[in-house]
Amino acid sequence: MKLTDPVIKAAKPQEKAYTLSDGEGLVLHVQPNGSKWWRFRYRFNGKAGMLSLGVYPDVGLKAARLERDRLKELVKQGRDPSQHRQEEKLTAKLTAENSFEAVARLWWNDWKDGRTENHSKYVIRRLEADVFPVIGAKPITEVTAPLLLMTVKKIEARGALDIAKRAFQTCGQIMRYAVAHGLAERNPAADVRPSDALKSGKTTNHARLSAKELPELLRQIDAYDGQPLTRLALQLMAHTFVRTSELIGARWEEFDIEARQWRIPAERMKMREEHIVPLTEQTLSILENIRTLSGNRPLLFPSERGEGKSMSNNTLLYAIYRMGYHSRMTGHGFRGIASTILHEQGYPHEHIELQLAHAPRNAVSAAYNHAKYLEQRAVMMRDWSNYLDGIKTAKVTPLRKRA
Known part of the structure; x- marks a missing residue:
């Protein structure tokens, strides 16, 4: 007599395990602890075999019968259900490992x-x-x-x-x-x-202002009424035009004040090469102000939340937005402005590219060395800082062209 759900549910545990049969090899083992296990009994090449099909009610009566019928078909095809299950598990394991x-x-x-x-x-x-x-x-x-x-x-x-x-x-x-x-x-x-398959899209660069708009931005930064460290971070970025991630992750151990150099380690650089930023009188002054605010903490720009983390990219971006430059300027924009102005003033392309820490693009920059043209770059950075100070007060001293 075939099983039904009411019969299965009514089956109570006894002192010893017992079996309820549904026919054609499908049985339900009722354990003393009340659990009910499906089993499929079969014979293959004259030997008895048995496979577990799961626990009732997780595996219902209908599902158990379907699995029994599938396994019976394997026996008819001359395949051992137990071996077939092992092969399925191996296939599933290999599939997962090679997904x-x-x-x-x-x-x-x-x-x-x-x-x-x-x-x-x-x-x-x-x-x-x-x-x-x-x-x-x-x-x-x-x-x-x-x-x-x-x-x-x-x-x-x-x-x-x-x-x-x-x-x-x-x-x-x-x-x-x-x-x-x-x-x-x-x-x-x-x-x-x-x-x-994908739509074509116009290539867009990081938002940045024109050179004519730079003086007003610099004045806005100096007058920024938000967190003082945010203002100083923006000032330092304008003078050094490093990437935002390189700026906010800066640590005091990277600065050699005597040598007037900021050495950003390779692991923090996009191109995995140590990068040297020559420090000018202006950047040294900014660093003094930062030291006063950040104290003895290892990071120049620690997060207000603490936990040893640095200021976030969005802190600088939102400060720029607050000053009225939403969708017109980003932290990365300082790099584009510096590159444009320095190229227009005739500074050698390789000096500018090295100071921007760009990827090697030609035979000259392919021989990249983090200290290459360092003396010339130091002069260029000094000129750049003086230029920024000049345009803020409208007393602009033109950058000197250097062949």
């Missing part, structure tokens, strides 16, 4: 060694937010070009075109890694380009 996410994390672990901590963290966060939820569980060998494009189209749909393109490029790197390590036979990302 797109698993391979992506292996790639990232190797790739991050040559990148800054902030950049490497950003890349893995983007994968976790945008890519893994869509194709992370897919076996790496089953990832196709249409799947990759579907993934980045989802990102594009929310208006993040640049992130979509970068995600596609990152996926391509992951697939190349898989091919190189024998985890996949080919890279489907090589079959298409982002432009084949």
Whole structure:
């Protein structure tokens, strides 16, 4: 007589375990502790076998019968259900180990060694937010070009075109890694380009003011009524035109006041090379004021929240917004303004590029050395600081052109 749910629910535990049969090998074992386990009994090559099918009611009567029928069919096909289950577990394990996410994390672990901590963290966060939820569980060998494009189209749909393109490029790197390590036979990302499926977008630079607007901005910074350390950070950024992350992460141990140098270590630089910023009279004065406020703490610009963290990027950005420059200027904009003005005044391109710590782009800068042209760059930075002081008061001393 076949089982029913009322019969199963009414089955009470006894001093010893007992069995209720549903027929065709499906039985329910009722344990003394009240738990009820499904079992499938079968014979294969003349030997008795038994498999667990789960616990009732987590596995209902209908589900247990469906699994029994599937296993019976395997026996008819001459396959041992127990061995088949072991093969399924092994396949699932291999699939999990070689899923797109698993391979992506292996790639990232190797790739991050040559990148800054902030950049490497950003890349893995983007994968976790945008890519893994869509194709992370897919076996790496089953990832196709249409799947990759579907993934980045989802990102594009929310208006993040640049992130979509970068995600596609990152996926391509992951697939190349898989091919190189024998985890996949080919890279489907090589079959298409982002432009084949994604909308084209205009390239936009970081928002920045024109040279004519710079004097008023500098006056606004000097008069900023927010946190004094924020004002000093903006002043230091204007004079040194370092990246925002390099500025807010500055530590006193990086400064050699006697040598008038700020040596930013390689691990904090985008290009993984130590970078020297020559210090001028103006920047030394700003540093004195910062020391008065930040005291003996290791960071120049500690977060107000404490916890040993630095000021956030948004602190500087919101200060610029408060001064009335929303969508017109960013911290990065100081770099663009300095580059434009210094080039217009005839300073050598390689000196400017080295001081901006840009990636090598030609035969001259390919021989990059963090101390290259240091004497000339120190003079250029002195001229730049004097120029900024001059334009604030309308007593502008033109930058001297240097061949």
